[in-house]
Amino acid sequence: MYKIMLVDDEAEVREAIRESIDWPRHGYEFAGSCANGAEALGAILDIRPDLVLSDICMPLMDGIEMTKHVSRAAPDTKVVILTGHDEFDYAQQALRLKVHDFVVKPITPRELRALLDRIKLELDREAEERESMARLREQLQESLPLLKERFLECLVQGSIGEEEAERKFAYFGLAKxxxxxxxxxxxxxxxxxxxxxxxxxxxxxxxxxxxxxxxxxxxxxxxxxxxxxxxxxxxxxxxxxxxxxxxxxxxxxxxxxxxxxxxxxxxxxxxxxxxxxxxxxxxxxxxxxxxxxxxxxxxxxxxxxxxxLERPASFSCPPDYEWNRKFASALKTGTHRETHQLIEQFIGQLKSSSLPLEVCYVRTQSMMIDTVNSIRELLGDGGDWLRQLGAALQNIDGFHRLEDVEAWLKNISGEAIRLIAERRSDLSQLQVRSAIEYIEQRYQEESLSLMDICNHVHMSKSYFSTLFKQHTGQTMMEYVTRIRLETAKTLLQADPPIKTYDIAASVGYGDPQYFSVLFKKHVGVTPTEFRDAATKEPKA
CATH class of the missing domain: 3.30.70.270 (Reverse transcriptase/Diguanylate cyclase domain)
Known part of the structure; x- marks a missing residue:
């Protein structure tokens, strides 16, 4: 509630006004009344009321004189002058003193209540404005460190003039x-x-x-x-x-x-x-x-x-075709050690060079792009992983250090070598499977040779022999011999019996004697002994 004081030299007027208003209902606390301006001035300075209702003509100190003192000593206190019809000159002085309002007496309780309500709305609005200004001042105080930093940042960036800078140094209390x-x-x-x-x-x-x-x-x-x-x-x-x-x-x-x-x-x-x-x-x-x-x-x-760091230099920046060739070769052969050495060699040369930083960026980005292109050529459709590499090149500026570039290159080269090895393994499995199918179709031919099979799968004899042994655990000739002898075992148990030389010819051996020697070497008995043993076994 707002404090209100009443000043009038007539006691009955003061009492009548006091008794005619329900002060709390209208948002006021009745803080007291005085009989003249001198008495009121002391009370005002002590109580600091929000509103004073004052007569003009009073002994010792009239309302006008009192208002002069109040406006200087308590500027936030509003004064409303109660004036008679014959006191117009006083009213003019009151206006010059910026008295909040003046009211012609006599005033009815209804008029007074309306006046009080209107002034309360003004007091409410002013209180809100004071609170708002206080919040703004508090926010400004809290923002001063940030505002000071933005000023200094503008200063070092050259985006603030000298005169404005002088004002800001003074405003923030900074020594120039x-x-x-x-x-x-x-x-x-x-x-x-x-x-x-x-x-x-x-x-x-x-x-x-x-x-x-x-x-x-x-x-x-x-x-x-x-x-x-x-x-x-x-x-x-x-x-x-x-x-x-x-x-x-x-x-x-x-x-x-x-x-x-x-x-x-x-x-x-x-x-x-x-x-x-x-x-x-x-x-x-x-x-x-x-x-x-x-x-x-x-x-x-x-x-x-x-x-x-920076020294003037004359330089050119040609692409390093030899490095690209060596790196692609190392990827093909699956040599981790060689790819790492080539990457470290490139990074080391760049670090020790006197090239300007911009040129180093260009060399690095060029090398990263060439590396990805080499991998793409070797892998063809590399799936999601290769697409991710392309996306990484779109964000090539995200590499902040050469060490990051080095780690990235070693990582992708290792992954590329793994994928190439997987694809090579898949391809070699297909080729070995094709060779086995060819053998199973042609093992009856005495002329079947290693060269026939290599020609069929388009490989050299040495590479095919190594690959075949890796995938089957046997040499090609061991595998052919096993297929022929397993077939011969089945034929030796046929009923009616098939002659041994016919069996030898049907599994690719034109010489029956050689077939018998080979059969005993691998099976442990001659073909005849194997047949005899098989016929003596009880039939299921």
Missing amino acids: PVPPLVAISVDIDQLDDHSRERWENNPELQRYAAYKIALEATEHRSALVFRTKEERVVALLSGIAEDSDDDIVQLSETIRRSVEKYMKFTVTVGVGTRCASLGELPCSYEASLSALDYRFLLGNNRVIRLQD
Whole structure:
């Protein structure tokens, strides 16, 4: 409820007004009444009512004089003047004093209730506005750190003018950096298996940890530390001495080592170039980001200065056809060791080269594409796996380090070798099965030879012999002999009996004597002995 006071020099008027209104029903607490302006002023400053109903003409201090003091000492208190018809000059003064309203006496209870209700609505609206403004101020206060970071990010990106920058430095209470200036950028590396368990589900905390360490490391330096929208930490160092390059690197190393030691994850720090003014600061910042890009070649968890890396050079970047040929050959022969050596050779040469980073990217991407093309040529329709490789090439920029590229190439080459071996095994099984079918159709022919079978399956004798032994556990001639002798055993048990030389001829042996010797060698008895033993066995 709102507090209300009544000021009038006539006691009966004060009492009549007080008794005519149900104050709580209209949202008010009756806080007291006074007989003149002087008395009322003290009470107002003590009670701080929201609304004062006051007569004009009163002894000691009239309503106008009281209102002057109230407007200065209690500006939030509203004053409504009760005036007579013959006091129009007073009413004009009241308006100049910004009195909230004035009412001509006499006023009926009904009119007074309407007035109170109207003013309550205004008080409600003003209270809501104050609450809204308080919330906005609170939100602004909470947002100040973020707004400050966005300002500093705009500053290093060169997207804010010098005059606006001056105003923002003052607004945020920041000391303006004094040239020479250097920007360093701290970027969190990809998590390894050791750090993933701790930080994978706490990325915000991880970024804050890196920020706090950078803040502590620069505590005794003239530096502005902030986070960018890309979640990097940037330290803007000012007042850099001419001979302080080693100090900057040492500071960067301190940040890197502290993160690794205490937080158990790693960062890479890119050190920008020295600049002589705020206007040149974007150049230093851009250099620090370019230094971070060299992680692709150099790896994670290190401090990188761009000026230590880039050297002017004349170069060309022809495709490495010899490497492609060797790699495709290693895939065909299924040699893991050779494919790994070729990949390591390529990566090592790239790391030790003085080629600009952009050229290294091109060489790497070209090699990855050539590798996938070689695999596609060898496998033909590689199914889902080969389609996944194509999709990976669409996201080729997702490889942040050469080590990632190396691991990916070794992985896909190993999988390609496995698939090629599977397909080769499937093909060889088909070829051996075809050879066996051919043997079973032609074993009765005495002229059947290894060359006949090799010609049938389109293989060399040495390769077919090796393949046949791998799949059957026997040489081709051992297999033919076994088929012939098993058939001969069946024929020797025929009734009526078949002559031995006819059996020999029917299973591919033109010389009966050779057949008998071969039969005894493999079966342990002569054909005649085998027949005799078979005929003596009781029939089922």
